[in-house]
Amino acid sequence: MLLVAGLAVTEGAAGAATPTAVDYSFNVAPGDYEVTVNLGSASQAAQTGVQVEARRTMLAPVSTRAGEFRREVLAVNVRSPESMPTGEEGTGKPGLQVHLTGSRPAASNVSVTPVRRPRLFVISDSTASDWLNGPKRGWAQKLPQLLKPGTVVANYADSGESTVSWLSNPRLFATVQPLIRAGDQVLIQLAHNDKTTPESTFRANLGKLVDGVRQRGGLPVLVTPPVRHLFGANGKLTPTGLVVNTLGVDLPAVIRDVAGKLGTPLVDLTARSRALLEKLGESASWPIYLTTQHDGVQDSTHFSEHGGTVMAGLVTQGMADAHLPAAAFLRTGAAPACAARPARPAAAAASTVKVWLAGDSTMADPRSSCPVGWGNRFDALFTDQVSVVNKAVSGRSIQTWLYESNVTGTKNSAGECVVSPNAFAQRWRDMLDPVNGMHAGDYLFIQFGINDGDANCPRHVGSARYQSLLTMMADAAKSRGAHPVLLTPVAAITCSGSTAVGNRGFLTPTTAAGTATGAPVIDLHKLSYTLYNALKLCPNDGDYSKGAVGAFFCNDHTHFEAAGADRIARVVAKALRDQKIGLAGYLK
Known part of the structure; x- marks a missing residue:
């Protein structure tokens, strides 16, 4: 349309x-x-x-x-x-x-x-809200101008809300949580209206919001609140200005502590806005907030149009320093003049491109001389500017690779294996890590579909579920500025007389996931059995230990000797060139 x-x-x-x-x-x-x-x-x-x-x-x-x-x-x-x-x-x-x-x-x-783009959700209060009327502006209302179109700001900030109301009001988190897709990032900035919230309750509420985002596959980011324009006689901000509540709880300090304990990225907007205001001084910093002279109202909490842009600039600085995936989409030089330009994420500036591999034994590094996955031979085909990180694991379906032992032996009413708890395995969390995981310019190769056809749990995956999980992984890569590449499962050696023929499933859901996400699809299934025909590996009597078949396969019809893994890796590399995928530029 x-x-x-x-x-x-x-x-x-x-x-x-x-x-x-x-x-x-x-x-x-x-x-x-x-x-x-x-x-x-x-x-x-x-x-x-x-x-x-x-x-x-x-x-x-x-x-x-x-x-x-x-x-x-x-x-x-x-x-x-x-x-x-x-x-x-x-x-x-x-x-x-x-x-x-x-x-x-x-x-x-x-x-x-x-x-369809990765979203940057904002869960907050009036200081970030989209204000339709009046002079107030929220920082998230001004944030989109600082970002390129590779990510979409979805601002659900609501005036007057606290951590308590965000969880209790059905129009807030209960409505927003189902909208979160895997790979979306969620900025959580709440504290201003937790004026009477006990510390224990505030901590618990932050934990519930973080867990709720993670349950959807999103990346929660805790943001400390912007300071209020309340100065003491010493020229420094007062405790109320620093968002210490009426019970004496230092809410920004609690947020920092919770972020550390839960392992979530942190944007310290309190520290950044405090430094800016105290540097400018009480008088010179007033234009950031609403004033009677310019806006018809004096307000020490809410921002002017200029102030909303200033605070949005401080948020983007924090996003860059935290190496958030969305930082890859910051506009160069878009930060306001009175705030420093957001630093470019270190990972985005690095010269090495990482190629991340997610798959099964046909891709995995060997634990002995045989079998050898083709991913083990992939790195040697590239220049020194490319580093391959092989996270493929033998015997895994896409679902057991993502969730490991959390996939139970029980099927639900839809015939899918129940996942409980709905928490990712460490290998996928490593890839999603904002500091050491996928970054802008990296590539993610995903190849499953062999073990997924198992009729029994935990490996069983239906076609619709397979497509959904593949789409989720591709979207997560894109949200970090990385490039997903989807592959149909490599073929086993199956002969019909003297002709090698196809034998794998999940071809259609792989193609559909590529269409849904815009990711290129390499039809490794067809390319591999085409290679078997070129090598004249058929007919075969079922003995995979001798002759040309034995030199290619590791004593069965699925797994590769080192020579076979090398040939499959070269087939994938040729597909990169033939399909004009950007990574081809790094091939030797």
């Missing part, structure tokens, strides 16, 4: 672009979309920015000369209500609203296309 708006420039009587902004409305359902817009005018200089929905800033105004055009692609989350999830400001307008800002807005060919 592609929705297009025509010319989007307001012309005055003399043909000049007027200061009046231009609005567009697209009749689309809730979901994620890419908005493509060509900024500029053929006849006049222009200055154009873009807001969407509840005044979310997608693009700060940029200047173009007459005849100069600039194409921008923006990732937008559409939901109802369009501002806060409890509907404090009403539901807003249906569909997707696009609003051009700037002193002389001009644009053309505005189009909207549905997309």
